[in-house]
Amino acid sequence: MQAAVLTEFGAPLTVRETPDPVAGGGEVVVEVLAAPVPPYAEEVFSGRRNYPLEPPVVPGIGGVGRVVHVGPDATRLRVGDLVWCDCTVRSRDDALDPDITLQGWSSRGDGGARLARHLHDGSFAELMRVPTENVYPLPADAEDDPARWSSLGVYVIPYGGLLAGGLEAGETLLVSGATGNLGSAAVATALAMGAGHVITPGRNRAALGLLADRFGPRVRPVELTGDEDTDRAAMTAAAEGPIDMVIDLLPPAAPSSVARTAAMTVRQYGRVVLMGGVGMLGGTDFALPYPWIMRNSVTVRGQWMYPRPANVGMIRLIASRALDLDPERLRTFPLDAVNDAVEYAAAHGGPFDRTVLTPAAA
Structure with missing residues (x-):
């Protein structure tokens, strides 16, 4: 061969x-x-x-x-x-x-x-x-x-993270890294699973516009400035309510501060799923304040790839055209x-x- x-x-x-x-x-x-x-x-x-x-x-x-x-x-x-x-x-x-x-x-x-x-x-x-x-x-x-x-091989990766975080129909999700290849797949997958709204932060205006045009008002784009306090406030405001879950799919070159800014928008009892490459090539470690996690009862978990049943679930989502x-x-x-x-x-x-x-x- x-x-x-x-x-x-x-x-x-x-x-x-x-x-x-x-x-x-x-x-x-x-x-x-x-x-x-x-x-x-x-x-x-x-x-x-x-x-x-x-x-x-x-x-x-x-x-x-x-x-x-x-x-x-x-x-x-x-x-x-x-x-x-x-x-x-x-x-x-x-x-x-x-x-x-x-x-x-x-x-x-x-x-x-x-x-x-x-x-x-x-x-x-x-x-x-x-x-x-x-x-x-x-x-x-x-x-x-x-x-x-x-x-399917692109979509099943964030699908594994959304399953790990227990995304439920009607919830508000924030996708950190939403304008990337995997992040945009997470947006589409979450909406196919019934997410009420998806917050999509990023710096690429064209990519943010493409997401909004494809999915309509359920997608809430946020253009990032690089200032943690400003960006966190903008993401929180875009949600118009509690953010139930954050999934991080940022690439290795992204600074850990961007991942932290997104993660700390999640509500009390919310969930944060880490699937990206932050820190894989060195740089500042990803750190979240212990008191913030503890006092807000936030669940933070990592997810590498996806469990085997996720393949069957993704095939069904595509076959039903819930994911187009x-x-x-x-x-x-x-x-x-x-x-x-x-x-x-x-x-x-x-x-x-x-x-x-x-x-x-x-």
């Missing part, structure tokens, strides 16, 4: 012939029809994000594909099924504290690194080997546009143009911009 290989950090990906993957027990081989290329992929491949990939490696964070082989323990998947392949792989030998790897992308700790060495390669290839439990059948209408359905993928701005690239795709994704990382590789069509 053909695959795009990261031979070393800082080098362009090389498209070359590699051995076809072979599924063992508990695994599936999938023909990759559409693999999302995140806007920060160039930062990963250059080494600037310091992700624990071990070159040579086929990168990629899941995608849409067609099953070509199933292991003997699969009871419902069939060859030919159109499926979503989730990159979040958990070890099977500890139910309470599993090791985790993002297949073809990243991992956590020594156990996650060992898991990554077993499931080394991701979706930037014609074929991919995936754990059986990470493969999810898609509805029939996904056949019409697999590339658009690969946006039609407005996505989609650009596809064949596998042999993978470096062009990475460059394009870096320049088009705004709200609802999607860059997708189509390996099987190469």
Whole structure:
């Protein structure tokens, strides 16, 4: 098969012939029809994000594909099924504290690194080997546009955070980092889940306007100034009532003060979910006042990626059109143009911009 290989950090990906993957027990081989290329992929491949990939490696964070082989323990998947392949792989030998790897992308700790060495390669290839439990059948209408359905991989991340925070219908949510690729996905997902209003702070006027135009008065844009007191007051005023929950999806380059400003708008007994990259590249640590958390009974929790059932929930939201993928701005690239795709994704990382590789069509 053909695959795009990261031979070393800082080098362009090389498209070359590699051995076809072979599924063992508990695994599936999938023909990759559409693999999302995140806007920060160039930062990963250059080494600037310091992700624990071990070159040579086929990168990629899941995608849409067609099953070509199933292991003997699969009871419902069939060859030919159109499926979503989730990159979040958990070890099977500890139910309470599993090791985790993002297949073809990243991992956590020594156990996650060992898991990554077993499931080394991701979706930037014609074929991919995936754990059986990470493969999810898609509805029939996904056949019409697999590339658009690969946006599922963007939306399911903030969906995991919204589930972790227990977002309820009618509540007011503040999305810190709302004008980014993941933040804007959080806005759309929260509204699909029934949020009453979503506060969307940011500095990019055009992106704030796009969110307001797409979703109407349920979205409350706030243009940030950089002054903590001024910005916190503006966000609180935009809510016109209590802010029930804050989700942070800011990128690693964002200062921790921006995350703190947003978090401290939440009401008494409110929830704050941290999913972004603040502090990953150094800088000032994220700090919240102990007395403020304690006296206001605020829940603060981290969430890395999402639980397995979130994949099923997201497929249902899209299939029902509660979450509409039609407005996505989609650009596809064949596998042999993978470096062009990475460059394009870096320049088009705004709200609802999607860059997708189509390996099987190469």
